[in-house]
Every structure is written in structure tokens, then in C-alpha cells.
Amino acid sequence: MIRFGVVGTNWITDQFIESARKVSDFSLSAVYSRTEERAAEFAAKHGVSRTFTDLGTMADSGEIDAVYIASPNSLHAEQSILFMNKGIHVLCEKPAASNAGQFRQMVEAAASNHVLLMEALKSTFLPNFVAIEQNLHKLGKVRRYFASYCQYSSRYDAYKQGNLPNAFNPQFSNGALMDLGIYCIYPMVALFGVPDEVKATGVMLDSGVDGEGSILLKYADMEAVVLYSKITESSLPSEIQGENGSMIIHKISQPQKVEIRMRDGTVEDITQPQDPLTMRYEVEEFIRLIQSGRLESGVNTHARSLAALEIMDEARRQMGLVFPAD
Structure with a gap:
């Protein structure tokens, strides 16, 4: 099983979780939100007991293998790099960063930490x-x-x-x-x-x-x-x-x-x-890559995202x- 944390508690994260639960090796282990109230509400909705209001604490918890990031676009790069620096694989919503320069920094972090980074562009x-x-x-x-x-x-x-x-x-x-x-x-x-x-x-x-x-x-x-x-x-x-x-x-x-x-x-x-739960296919790819030790998708490649x-x-x-x- 691949233990996921999610960052972001909006409708797209709901859709991600619903789709991902159709993938056999997916496990939702933790929820992050800026407020404890919202984190607890979202976690209860999806049957998860572990919540965080601090990203660093979540990254250091040892309770997740991968994270799905669905925060505002401007936060994607910073948050992705934080998790990758802790050895956590990152599936980041599109667009993966605010600009190409930020994405290059994300790719460098993925390489130096030997973790998988993939843009969650489902189509x-x-x-x-x-x-x-x-x-x-x-x-x-x-x-x-x-x-x-x-x-x-x-x-x-x-x-x-x-x-x-x-x-x-x-x-x-x-x-x-x-x-x-x-x-x-x-x-x-x-x-x-x-x-x-x-x-x-x-x-x-x-x-x-x-x-x-x-x-x-x-x-x-x-x-x-x-x-x-x-x-x-x-x-x-x-x-x-x-x-x-x-x-x-x-x-x-x-x-x-x-x-x-x-x-x-x-x-x-x-x-x-x-x-119809179209996000399941990107989750299947992401989990398959982790399990096979791959650090980059052959479909949503770093070059294509860049x-x-x-x-x-x-x-x-x-x-x-x-x-x-x-």
C-alpha cells in the first residue's frame, strides 16, 4: 500500500480521493488544512483519523509515502519541494508551478532526493x-x-x-x-x-x-x-x-x-x-511508478510539464x- 497525504480540502481533492480509492494499493493516511477545524471536518468525511495544520510536521511524521498537492497554484513549488526534501513522492495538481523557473527547482529537488515528481494532468x-x-x-x-x-x-x-x-x-x-x-x-x-x-x-x-x-x-x-x-x-x-x-x-x-x-x-x-472517475488513471500511473522504483512518468514527463x-x-x-x- 502507498500511504497518501492530501494538501488541500476543496472539491478537486474530494474527486481525487473518490477516484484513487478505486486503485487497490492506494491508502489515504493524512489530511492537511490550515485550520484544525477544516482538517478534522474533511478527514471525518473521508474516514481518516490523522490531521495536520503544519506541513513540516506532516512531512516529518513518517505516516505518508506520497502526497497529493491541490493547494493554490502559487504554493505548488514551495510545498512540493518541502515534501520532496523529506523523501516523500509528490503528485502535484496542474499547473505544477507558477512558472518554468519554479518547476526546474522542483525537478532538481526530486532528483537530489531520489523521489517521484509528477504533474497531475489527468487527460x-x-x-x-x-x-x-x-x-x-x-x-x-x-x-x-x-x-x-x-x-x-x-x-x-x-x-x-x-x-x-x-x-x-x-x-x-x-x-x-x-x-x-x-x-x-x-x-x-x-x-x-x-x-x-x-x-x-x-x-x-x-x-x-x-x-x-x-x-x-x-x-x-x-x-x-x-x-x-x-x-x-x-x-x-x-x-x-x-x-x-x-x-x-x-x-x-x-x-x-x-x-x-x-x-x-x-x-x-x-x-x-x-x-467516469477519470483521475483514477493518473493515480494508477503514479503508484505503479513508485512501486517499480521509477522517478519520472513516461507520459507526464518533466520535459512536457516544463x-x-x-x-x-x-x-x-x-x-x-x-x-x-x-
Whole structure:
């Protein structure tokens, strides 16, 4: 069994625990929150007796082998390094850091402490993403990757009423690019590598984060177009266009239906059976890596996580989106 601690007590951690408990070697051993009351409440909800309000104490406790970090983006690097320096494996929510420089420090800490560090970007582990990779050759020469993730934030109404929820607070390295854009960028890097050029634009909010944006990315013989938003809603699918046909991907953040439409009019549904608790697949990978003594995923590699952050760093530079963590 791999004994996990969790940092963060929001809905994503609930979803993580529910998904992870479908993996046989997962054990939830400890919960961290800034307040004892919240830690106790969350721990009771999930049947855990051990709680912490101090990360150092949790890291030194000897009660966890690995930690899932789902705190605000601005805290990811610092908290991950703290745990890795104590020999604890880290599964860190996306984006893994506020910027590429921070992630390089995380990779160095992982290497020096001989522990596993993996970004918890779930979509690349899903059966339907594997189907995308395995069937991509059918499109012939790929000329365009188009990915769209525009989802009106439930917290935007509060923001418009004069409040400042974390989702729109630059103090926490948040905003549309970091929250949603990464779901378009990471699969692009996984499928096609690092682009040669990045051109970005976005709509900045008064709080100092981006509400929505668009990025055009140039490769040697293809281009990519990425759209993302937390202030509008869209039902557009994503698409990979090749010279022989196109691949339609419904919900790029966790592909649910994938079909190939050829130029001759034939359609092939390549959708695979997939657990609705989609985070289970990244947990399976993470635990398998620990048990096999591996220190890096072959799917969510350090290079891919770094490349995605470098693209977002450049997009933010062009948009004038600066975080205190920078």
C-alpha cells in the first residue's frame, strides 16, 4: 500500500480521493488544512483519523509515502519541494508551478532526493487520449491542432459583484490560462512537441488575471490554435486536422468521445470505455511508478510539464500577465 497525504480540502481533492480509492494499493493516511477545524471536518468525511495544520510536521511524521498537492497554484513549488526534501513522492495538481523557473527547482529537488515528481494532468492518461495517439497516423500529415476549453466560471458572478475569489486572484497564480488553457496546451505538447513560435492575446480583468485568451502556435509544418475562457461558455469540440481527414475530440480536458472523419465521408468512432472517475488513471500511473522504483512518468514527463509552463510563461509575457510568484 502507498500511504497518501492530501494538501488541500476543496472539491478537486474530494474527486481525487473518490477516484484513487478505486486503485487497490492506494491508502489515504493524512489530511492537511490550515485550520484544525477544516482538517478534522474533511478527514471525518473521508474516514481518516490523522490531521495536520503544519506541513513540516506532516512531512516529518513518517505516516505518508506520497502526497497529493491541490493547494493554490502559487504554493505548488514551495510545498512540493518541502515534501520532496523529506523523501516523500509528490503528485502535484496542474499547473505544477507558477512558472518554468519554479518547476526546474522542483525537478532538481526530486532528483537530489531520489523521489517521484509528477504533474497531475489527468487527460493524457485516459483511454480516449491513448486512442488519439494510436490513431493519429490515419489523418495523414497533420496540419492543424485546434483546442478549445471555454467554461464560464461559477465564481465569475461573485467577481462581478465586487468579490475576489481565488480563481481570479493573481496572488495565487490563477486565471484562465493557468486553470483551463493548460488542458489545451499539455496534450498539444504530448502529441506534437514544442512549437517554434508562440503568439498570444487575452482579455485582462481588473484584478490582474486573464479572463480569456487565444494562442497561435507555429510548428515547422503545422500550426496550433488554442482558445480558453473562464468568462464565456462554448460547446465547440477540439479537432486535429490532417491531409486525409480530421479527428473530432469532445471535451479536451477529459476526452469523452473521439471520432475520425475522413475526406471520403467515412466516419470511425474510436471512443474507448472509460471510468467516469477519470483521475483514477493518473493515480494508477503514479503508484505503479513508485512501486517499480521509477522517478519520472513516461507520459507526464518533466520535459512536457516544463515545455507547457514555458509556453504559458511566454503567453503571459505577451499578454502582460504577471504573478507575484514571478
